[in-house]
Amino acid sequence: MRQLTQVFLAVVLVSAVLLYTISGLNSSQGYSSGNTLTVFNWGDYIDAELVKRFEKETGVKVVYETFDSNEAMMTKIEQGGTTYDIAVPSEYTIDKMRQEDLLIPLDHSKLPNLKYIDERFMDLPFDPENKYSIPYFWGTVGIVYNPKMINGKKITSWNDLWDPDLKNEILLIDGAREVIGMGLNSLGYSLNDINKDHLKEAREKLDSLTPNIKAIVGDESRMLLENQEASIGLVWSGVASEIMYENEDLEYVVPKEGSNLWFDNMVIPKTAKNIEAAHQFINFMLDPEIAAQNAEYVSYSTPNKEALKYMPEDMVNDERFYPPPALTEKLEVYENLGKKNLAYYNELFLQFKMHRK
Template sequence: MKQFVQLIGGALLFGILSLAIGYWISHDNVKEEQEELYVYNWGEYIDPALLQKFEKQTGIKVIYETFDSNEAMEAKIRNGGTHYDVAFPSDYTIEKMKQSNLLIPLNHEQIPNMKHLDAHYMDQPFDRKNVYSIPYFFGTVGILYDQEKYPDMKFEHWSDLKDPRLANDVIFVDGAREVIGLGLNSLGYSLNDADAKHLDEAEAHLKTYAPNIRGVVGDEVTMMLEQHEASVAVMWSGSAAPLFQEDDRFNYVVPKEGSNLWFDNMVIPKTAQNVDGAHKFINFLHDPEVNRQNAEWVAYATPNKTARNMLPEEIKNDERVYPTEETQQRLEVYKDLGTDVLSEYNERFLNFKMAL
């Protein structure tokens, strides 16, 4: 009897332990199975505090990675190594990804904050009716310059960058579309021109800028200007904004010959595994208060009209950040030129850099 009781007691104890262990394992698995969202964005292109806010609001853990070029981003999504749920490609890349069946259509009903977007920045040629993308930020390519060092120069034309007074004091942003586009615009051509003769002319014309060019640089462009390593730069408006908004010696202009109006939009890649979470994230980023905070942190122009109206007066009314309709008449959005033409742009850009 005693042995029977011991046996029963042992079995009972074993059962209790088994239940406890089972609960612990089950509870631990719940933690491991927390909903996740894989986000792929440009570097320094979102206020990190907002990622934490989204996680707290939704319980969704954000796995955040960055890229430094549209081409690198597209290649990684095309290869499918990581199943990103939200990505942030630029205009012409969206057009290319759409044609390659790399994106899924958005459910606009799951993005009610779309109502805050300015219609002027919607329904762009690269994605009519915003079937596949929602605008995130936009901006221009122009000239940032130190107006204390060059008080008599207004940089109204791209050709002003060839002024002998600027010897070894100009830097170009490291982008084939931007630099070749500068050469094309300087000659009165479209920055989406694919005519080989016109590209020959643009490449030859760019060489006339060489005596003044200190270098072709990437993210360090801002640092070089701040540290007086150069005084003039061809760069994106959003990268220039912290400089001209915080230091009166800097100014930014879009030359009269024209330039680029670019868009970075949010998309959901075909291989996404958390489509519902992706819609929540896109909608979250266009909540007016969230968008205002993000726009102040990133410094690029927001297409969210409600959020823009919440920005400080000196920002929301700054025509260098938010170009007037008159200025926008001189701007073009990049188109997908196709692999062959893009390769030609890249080759000519490389020739230009090697000749400096």
């Protein structure tokens, strides 16, 4: 018993020394529990050099965590186990979080750099007057393809994917909204359609695409397309930009029937403990030169109109990734369909995936 007590005391002593040392190191760098900022973002979705710069300029230590889906992010915030100060959800999730009282209203007076955001991307239905969210990146969903691998064919429409010559050539995103949305758009329906007859029609049409589908995948689509193991992919525009940089034979198109115009925005969740630093971080990321550096690193489109002046001309003049207002006005933002309708989308998507087996 005496030996156990001595071991216990030794462990307590070592732990205390470690805590003291860590505390001392943090203090020497200007960090304390009161000026730590916890950021919850998508993977590889910020230039790490900017995080270091923010820490150096503000003395705020950034704890950076990542998620791989809006649903996973929202679940963690709902559970409240971690005090996230910043999160970066997509538009329909922002709407859900707003309705479920999971967000803190923003103080726009602490965000002077907000003036640099393009008005096209402000005051949208998922967050009127941007009370809770500030644009971070935006883009489209479309088709990336390699003309050399499909005998020079040119793809301009969703319906081009049903060409029998494209057997076993197509990679799809493993996402219900994107795939069911593709089926709906190909029939001339809205991406936010909740008419069950239309949704069943879309799923049946997708079933007929099965011979042309090589796989339904996640991030591995980048490698498969870069390495020419597939010739066509349903992708987000930022992914297309990245893989086109690696393989110049690839093209990207937003189909003429329409597609998704998406937004990822910065928000302050109800779990936040450092609201002051959260506003500092958002305003820092809105600085035009900072936003430009981040956009070049991430390869997605920045909503910061002033940042475009600091970016390569060939990048900002590429209408595939910075489409003009005439095109963006034709695209649809995903709406929050509600749990019941979203569950039905997921059910149809699962049926579609089971049909392939």
